[in-house]
Amino acid sequence: MRMSRFIVVLGTTSHSGKSTLVAALCRLLSNRGLQVAPFKSQNMSLNSWVTREGAEIGIAQAVQAWAARAEPSEFMNPILLKPKGDRTSQVIVLGRPKADRSAEEYYRSIDDLKGVVDGALSELEKDYDYIVVEGAGGAAEINLFERDLANIYIARRLQAPIILVGDIERGGVFASLYGTVRLLPEDIRPLVKGLVINKFRGDPAILASGLESLQRLTGVPVLGVLPYLDLAIPSEDSVSLGDKKACAGRGVEIAVIKLTRISNFTDFEPLERFARVRYVSLKEPLGDPDAVIIPGTKNTVSDLREMQESGMDRQILSLVSQKETPVLGICGGYQMLGKEIIDSGIEDTAGIVPGLGLLDAVTRFDLYEKRTVQVRKKVTGGGPILGKIRGQEVTGYEIHMGVTSPKGEAAFEEDGAVAGNGLVIGTYLHGIFENENFRSAFLDYLYSRKNLAMDPGSAVKGEGFDELARAVEANLDMRAVWQMLGLEPDEKSIR
Numbered sequence: 001m002r003m004s005r006f007i008v009v010l011g012t013t014s015h016s017g018k019s020t021l022v023a024a025l026c027r028l029l030s031n032r033g034l035q036v037a038p039f040k041s042q043n044m045s046l047n048s049w050v051t052r053e054g055a056e057i058g059i060a061q062a063v064q065a066w067a068a069r070a071e072p073s074e075f076m077n078p079i080l081l082k083p084k085g086d087r088t089s090q091v092i093v094l095g096r097p098k099a100d101r102s103a104e105e106y107y108r109s110i111d112d113l114k115g116v117v118d119g120a121l122s123e124l125e126k127d128y129d130y131i132v133v134e135g136a137g138g139a140a141e142i143n144l145f146e147r148d149l150a151n152i153y154i155a156r157r158l159q160a161p162i163i164l165v166g167d168i169e170r171g172g173v174f175a176s177l178y179g180t181v182r183l184l185p186e187d188i189r190p191l192v193k194g195l196v197i198n199k200f201r202g203d204p205a206i207l208a209s210g211l212e213s214l215q216r217l218t219g220v221p222v223l224g225v226l227p228y229l230d231l232a233i234p235s236e237d238s239v240s241l242g243d244k245k246a247c248a249g250r251g252v253e254i255a256v257i258k259l260t261r262i263s264n265f266t267d268f269e270p271l272e273r274f275a276r277v278r279y280v281s282l283k284e285p286l287g288d289p290d291a292v293i294i295p296g297t298k299n300t301v302s303d304l305r306e307m308q309e310s311g312m313d314r315q316i317l318s319l320v321s322q323k324e325t326p327v328l329g330i331c332g333g334y335q336m337l338g339k340e341i342i343d344s345g346i347e348d349t350a351g352i353v354p355g356l357g358l359l360d361a362v363t364r365f366d367l368y369e370k371r372t373v374q375v376r377k378k379v380t381g382g383g384p385i386l387g388k389i390r391g392q393e394v395t396g397y398e399i400h401m402g403v404t405s406p407k408g409e410a411a412f413e414e415d416g417a418v419a420g421n422g423l424v425i426g427t428y429l430h431g432i433f434e435n436e437n438f439r440s441a442f443l444d445y446l447y448s449r450k451n452l453a454m455d456p457g458s459a460v461k462g463e464g465f466d467e468l469a470r471a472v473e474a475n476l477d478m479r480a481v482w483q484m485l486g487l488e489p490d491e492k493s494i495r
Helices: 020-030 059-067 101-107 110-125 149-158 171-184 204-218 240-243 263-272 300-310 314-324 332-339 383-389 435-449 463-476 478-484
Strands: 007-012 035-041 042-044 048-050 056-058 077-086 088-093 096-102 128-132 162-167 191-198 223-225 253-258 275-280 291-294 327-332 340-343 351-354 363-365 372-376 393-401 401-406 425-429
Touching: 007 020, 007 149, 007 435, 020 035, 020 059, 020 128, 020 162, 020 191, 020 327, 020 463, 035 059, 042 149, 048 059, 048 372, 048 393, 056 059, 056 077, 056 332, 059 128, 059 463, 077 110, 088 101, 088 314, 110 128, 110 149, 110 383, 128 149, 162 171, 171 191, 171 204, 171 223, 191 204, 191 478, 204 223, 223 463, 253 263, 263 435, 291 314, 291 332, 300 332, 300 340, 300 363, 314 327, 327 332, 332 363, 332 425
Parallel strands: 007 128, 007 162, 035 128, 042 077, 162 191, 191 223, 253 275, 253 291, 291 327, 327 425, 340 363
Antiparallel strands: 048 056, 077 088, 088 096, 340 351, 363 401, 372 393
């Protein structure tokens, strides 16, 4: 059996940059020809990914696996919590949904879940020499230490070196790093071998005196300061959604309805370099966008009702009837576009809820079962958008409960539906805009309606992993990092 080496990346807060640093370390280790995998014992995220085997994991671990040039696996994220609102989350264990649980109910099962975490690590150790572990949220949540699977439990179990990351953009980074080190349990504190300040905009030289004081006060070396990076890497969770700003100056505007329980908003990030993507809450005016997207959701019925109560549905219907504005619904958004949703109590309370009626389709929620699968399908729908690429293939992945029965023309073989004019499209395919053919067909139509040409300089960036790896090499003390991993310095990459 392999004896894997571990390194743990913890953060002072959520969204501090743990995920990107783990991705960078995975790529740097992979660049040295090593077998490396990411690991996060427990993740809470609305953005998820489906593996080849049909297991659902946090999208951050899928991204990190791609950085490591490894195939994403349920063992990389054995526990995924998907918040549904009302203080409950769907609990996904080893890629499969188990139940909806309140925090109290979930914590009562922690001892059993420790066995799941241990088993997942053992599976990874069979195939990988190096495992880069990511914590969750802030590492010093003193009220949760006895039930903290992602930080304290894993640190105690592995006894591996820890890198602690703080986000300077949110302010108070010195206090948060110092406070986190001091609040960690006494047996964990000595494992912290390096501090990293992340997302700095400016000259790191102005931080010099602060870094010296921080190192002296904590007794932990500062490995370096990472700059703020704009990388083509999917966002991990809803905290990232709050950071998004619609970029002015784009030729077309796409409005994404910011549902209360929005999920997998990473579907739309490939559009952000070509169009002004504006996330519109239910309390905001929809305005006059060139297209509307209704995204996925963790509770279709509840979000549909809220959309109807707020009047957002009427704003969408008005744009369709008066201006023939294109509307795309993905997953839960597709379900909302139909005539009605029949719920037996799986999503909300039992009953029939009318949909927007833009597609001739009915969705039923009869069983607590989720379809999670990667798919490859041919484009079968017509109209001014899909007609351009009819017969071509697209890939994506499905993550949904409920079964939708459409009438008429399907969008992608047996998946989805298309309205008669071809401008209202529904599909279960997440990741649809990762397909260059569909993305171009969708955007070309929007630009052509305004007699504009898409800016050829708006090419989508590459994966971003090598760019990220170079930034980490240039700004962190890599000799110290390699030493933590028991490796000789890579002289070609040492700054």
